[in-house]
């Protein structure tokens with residue numbers, strides 16, 4: 001342990017510089033992280049300096065993320081700032097973090113996971129969406145799930161932050177949209193939309209989970225962050241990420257999953273879709289947390305069942 005770990009906080013000198021994207025949702029997640037850090041360590045607010053960083057994913061808003069470079073666009077700048085020592089830690093929506101991370105970084109904490117569900121805005125349920133309605137989303141998973149349940153609907157590309165998407169909806173650019181319950185709640189939009197039961201409408205891997213990364217060799221930052229780590233949430237998120245990795249999943253892949261635990265064992269349910277929603281396969285498996293052989297086997301089992309239509313969107317095909 002270094003001395004900084006035991007240092008009392010001197011005014012004006014932050015103990016931890018916490019990098020975050022600057023979108024309202026990312027800032028809300030950074031505030032939550034700061035509150036938890038200060039509570040765990042008895043710090044005052046100034047001990048955690050929030051450092052907003054503009055991510056390339058927030059600069060290009062007119063094309064689907066999958067087209068412009070994928071999830072790396074959310075983390076590239078923060079990874080670089082960590083590497084350069086300009087920040088000590090970075091907050092992420094774990095849903096947006098690629099399974100392959102720079103070896104110099106460690107996921108040092110996962111906060112208690114929020115609601116994993118999606119919410120439907122613009123209709124009371126999937127069944128009640130008017131016939132032939134347009135649904136705005138740019139997530140391949142949401143598009144495929146929607147078209148699977150409602151092949152009569154039309155999917156239109158909807159990007160931008162949560163407020164932008166809600167704005168597009170009220171401007172009439174689509175009849176409905178799908179958003180993460182966790183994000184809406186964090187933005188104080190708790191009354192917006194109808195919650196879709198995650199057992200029926202499986203969420204994205206790691207949805208609702210906030211993770212904090214630091215340099216793997218920064219033992220002081222690691223110890224600070226360990227104090228706010230929530231082990232059950234970490235295990236669930238790591239299992240989901242292990243399955244996503246086994247599936248060769250990326251932001252092009254219509255992959256949905258849900259994890260649960262009975263205390264001793266983890267259970268994973270996973271559904272893969274063809275992009276047009278016409279095909280869907282599902283599998284579930286259980287095993288011990290922290291050992292991912294059973295997860296890898298589950299992934300291999302799913303990959304073996306892919307139709308020729310689905311195959312190009314999964315597995316390790318480059319991108």
Ligand SMILES: NCc1[nH]cc(CCC(=O)O)c1CC(=O)O
Pocket residue numbers: 093094095096162178179180181182183184206207208209210
């Ligand atoms: N893709 C953007 C994104 N990344 C994380 C969340 C929501 C918060 C979370 O899942 O933790 C959202 C918005 C959304 O999907 O509605």
